[in-house]
Amino acid sequence: AVATLRAADHGFADEIARRGIKERNAAIDGRAFEGRLPKGVRVTTKHGLGTVPEEEVYLRLKASLEKSLAAMRLERVDMMLLHSEIRPDDFEYPPGEPPKNERSTSLSLYRNAVRPAFARLIEEGLIGDWGITGINHAAATMEALVSGPVPAAVQAIANLLDSPGAMNGTGLAPRPRDVIAAAQTAGVGVMGVRAVQAGALTSSFDRLDTHGPDRDDFARAQSFRDLCARWGEDPALVAHRYALGIPGVDTLVLGVKNREELRMAFEAERRGALEPDQLADIEALSLR
The missing domain is CATH 3.20.20.100 (NADP-dependent oxidoreductase domain)
Known part of the structure; x- marks a missing residue:
């Protein structure tokens, strides 16, 4: 480590x-x-x-x-x-x-x-x-961004599912894009989190205890993995590049567990946001 x-x-x-x-x-x-x-x-x-x-x-x-x-x-x-x-x-x-x-x-x-x-x-x-x-309670988060002293940064969900997965237990829609937009308006930096949604946007889970909403998101993202297979790309790499290109996201916070994941993160940074045609293909899957 x-x-x-x-x-x-x-x-x-x-x-x-x-x-x-x-x-x-x-x-x-x-x-x-x-x-x-x-x-x-x-x-x-x-x-x-x-x-x-x-x-x-x-x-x-x-x-x-x-x-x-x-x-x-x-x-x-x-x-x-x-x-x-x-x-x-x-x-x-x-x-x-x-x-x-x-x-x-x-x-x-x-x-x-x-x-x-x-x-x-x-x-x-x-x-x-x-x-x-800034997760789960979008309305309260946005209130925190519009009055009084505002933070320098807010951590917001940044993935192609717009999903916090098992992190959400509120019963509310997470609305991360609204939070990101509010942060932009307030001049607050955005630190994107959950770029691969706890493994749901990778080729397979590496945690045996993954369950519930994260497993559901993995199943929901099968069409995304199929698309990446047609491109000959690693789904995790594509998911990170997607997150890097979300308007308003200034940086990503990644949970890197080993050197291979670190190498992949650097590769995503090097290649940058997805090409417009790739982004359009992902959005056409209607996953969010």
């Missing part, structure tokens, strides 16, 4: 803060670069805050950040993102979903406490800027 990270010595190093692996990944960043980032490498970190008392927001964000900085052997990161989705205060999730205060941040808490906390961390020199996660 350390050698793979060193091989990717450009762009963003995105230190993951979820699923209990934040400290491990931050430590890998630290071992790879030993606190001395290569020229041009920028680092982000995330925190899944949820909805907590307002007086705890700054303390929780700073505590999470300080753990990451220590593990990565850095004094600051370029950006810290709110990693819990922003929801309307009165929204209720469908039965069977995790408690709403664990998985999401209320819009009022975001306005009253999260934004000021990030501003304070900037003043302290610990972060360069801040961003939000």
